[in-house]
Each structure stands twice: as C-alpha cells, then as structure tokens.
Amino acid sequence: MDLHSVGEDESPRDVIARLLREDILAGRLAGGERLVEEAIAQKFGVSRVPVREALGQLEGEGFVTIVRYRGATVSTTLRKDNRELLEVRRGLEVLAAQLAAANRGGSVAAELSAVAERGHHHSPDHGARIDPAGDVGRPFHDLIVIAAGNDQLREILAGVNRRVAWGLGDDPEASVSDHATLAAAILSGASVQAGYLMDEHLRRDEQYF
Numbered sequence: 001m002d003l004h005s006v007g008e009d010e011s012p013r014d015v016i017a018r019l020l021r022e023d024i025l026a027g028r029l030a031g032g033e034r035l036v037e038e039a040i041a042q043k044f045g046v047s048r049v050p051v052r053e054a055l056g057q058l059e060g061e062g063f064v065t066i067v068r069y070r071g072a073t074v075s076t077t078l079r080k081d082n083r084e085l086l087e088v089r090r091g092l093e094v095l096a097a098q099l100a101a102a103n104r105g106g107s108v109a110a111e112l113s114a115v116a117e118r119g120h121h122h123s124p125d126h127g128a129r130i131d132p133a134g135d136v137g138r139p140f141h142d143l144i145v146i147a148a149g150n151d152q153l154r155e156i157l158a159g160v161n162r163r164v165a166w167g168l169g170d171d172p173e174a175s176v177s178d179h180a181t182l183a184a185a186i187l188s189g190a191s192v193q194a195g196y197l198m199d200e201h202l203r204r205d206e207q208y209f
Contacts, residue, residue: 012046016054024063024074031076035064061163083206085164090202092157093141097182097198100147101191105183108143112183115140119180140179144198147186178204 010018020040023029035055041048055072058064062081066072075081105112138146141161145154178201185194 012044012050013053013057016040016044016046016050017057020054020058021061021063024058024078029074031074031078033074035072035074037071082164085160086202086206089157089160089164090199090206092153092160093144093202094195094198096145096148096150096153096157097186097194098191099150099153100144101186101189101194103147103149104189105187106147106149108138108146109187111138111143112147112187115143116180116183116187119176119183140175140183144182144186 020029020035029035037048037051037055040051044051055064055066059066059072062078062085063075064072065075100106100112145157148154178197182194182197182201185197
C-alpha cells in the first residue's frame with residue numbers, strides 16, 4: 001500500500017497505526033498474533049522506524065503488547081481493558097463535572113455559557129448538520145476539566161482519553177442537548193446534578209463500544 005495516497009496530513013507512523021488498529025478491530029488480526037516489524041515494513045513500503053513508532057503508539061492505546069526480545073503481539077485483553085478504562089473515564093469525568101459546578105464554571109464560565117445558550121436555541125427539527133463543538137472553539141469535555149481547576153485530574157483524564165477515544169460513539173444531536181443541559185447545571189453550581197448528567201451522558205457513549 002502506498003502510504004502517500006492515504007491521509008495526506010498523517011505521518012507514516014500515524015497511517016500504519018490507524019490501518020493496523022482497523023485490522024485489529026475488524027478481527028483481521030487476532031489476539032495473540034505476532035506483528036513482525038520487518039514484514040509490516042515490507043507491506044507498507046517503509047523502513048522499520050515508522051513501524052516501530054506505530055507499534056509503540058498502539059501499545060499505549062492497549063491494542064498491542066510488546067515484550068523485549070519477543071516483539072509485538074495483538075493484545076488478547078483489548079475489549080476487557082478498554083471497557084474498564086471507559087468505566088474509569090466516566091468516574092473521572094463525573095468528578096470533573098462536580099468540581100466544575102463547585103467553581104460555577106471557573107475560568108471558562110463564558111464558554112460554558114455559550115454552550116448552554118447554543119443548546120437552548122438548537123432545534124433538532126431543523127435538520128441542520130450539528131457540530132458539537134460549535135463556535136465555542138474548545139471541545140466541551142476539555143472545558144469541563146479546565147473548569148474543575150484540578151491539574152492532576154486533568155493530566156490523568158487526558159491519559160485515559162488517549163487510550164479510549166477510538167471506541168467512543170458519536171451522536172451529535174444528543175451531544176448538543178446533553179452539553180447544554182450539563183453546562184447550565186455547572187453554571188448554576190448544581191454539583192450533584194452535574195455529576196448525574198455527566199454519568200448519563202457518558203453511558204450513552206459506552207453503549208457503542
């Protein structure tokens with residue numbers, strides 16, 4: 001496969017990681033199957049360097065297990081590991097929402113207010129294509145963790161999100177409504193409600209996994 005014909009903005013490492021990830025998710029690469037650097041490099045027409053980098057990326061995401069002197073294999077516990085990570089993510093996001101509400105939106109209160117206002121005026125009946133980020137400029141969940149004001153939580157949550165983002169669902173219509181309601185709860189200082197709404201919102205994501 002010619003890497004230059006796939007994803008012009010992607011590096012060879014990114015393309016290889018994406019295509020291997022797709023093969024693993026589709027079952028074309030089975031759990032425990034060896035991933036030989038030289039064979040993969042020949043398949044994609046590249047050196048072993050981007051292959052090694054791609055395998056390292058996939059290891060960080062939980063798709064691949066790398067053992068020194070033995071090389072890389074497809075993870076045999078991928079689904080279990082990521083289901084558990086989604087549960088961890090939900091707990092951390094609920095905490096972030098509660099802290100954000102205690103701070104009433106903190107330094108990003110104005111941006112959260114824009115999210116709430118946009119959701120208030122949105123009508124699903126209009127049939128327009130929805131972009132959950134809208135005009136806010138930053139992803140909604142990033143705003144929540146910034147509003148929480150806890151740098152350690154922000155760092156831990158970022159690490160978890162890097163590992164599970166591939167498995168999350170995408171329902172833009174529901175996201176606009178959920179985000180608006182959650183933003184309003186945070187701005188009003190309703191910590192218990194904000195935590196509950198975040199929990200319900202993320203359970204919807206998890207059902208796609």
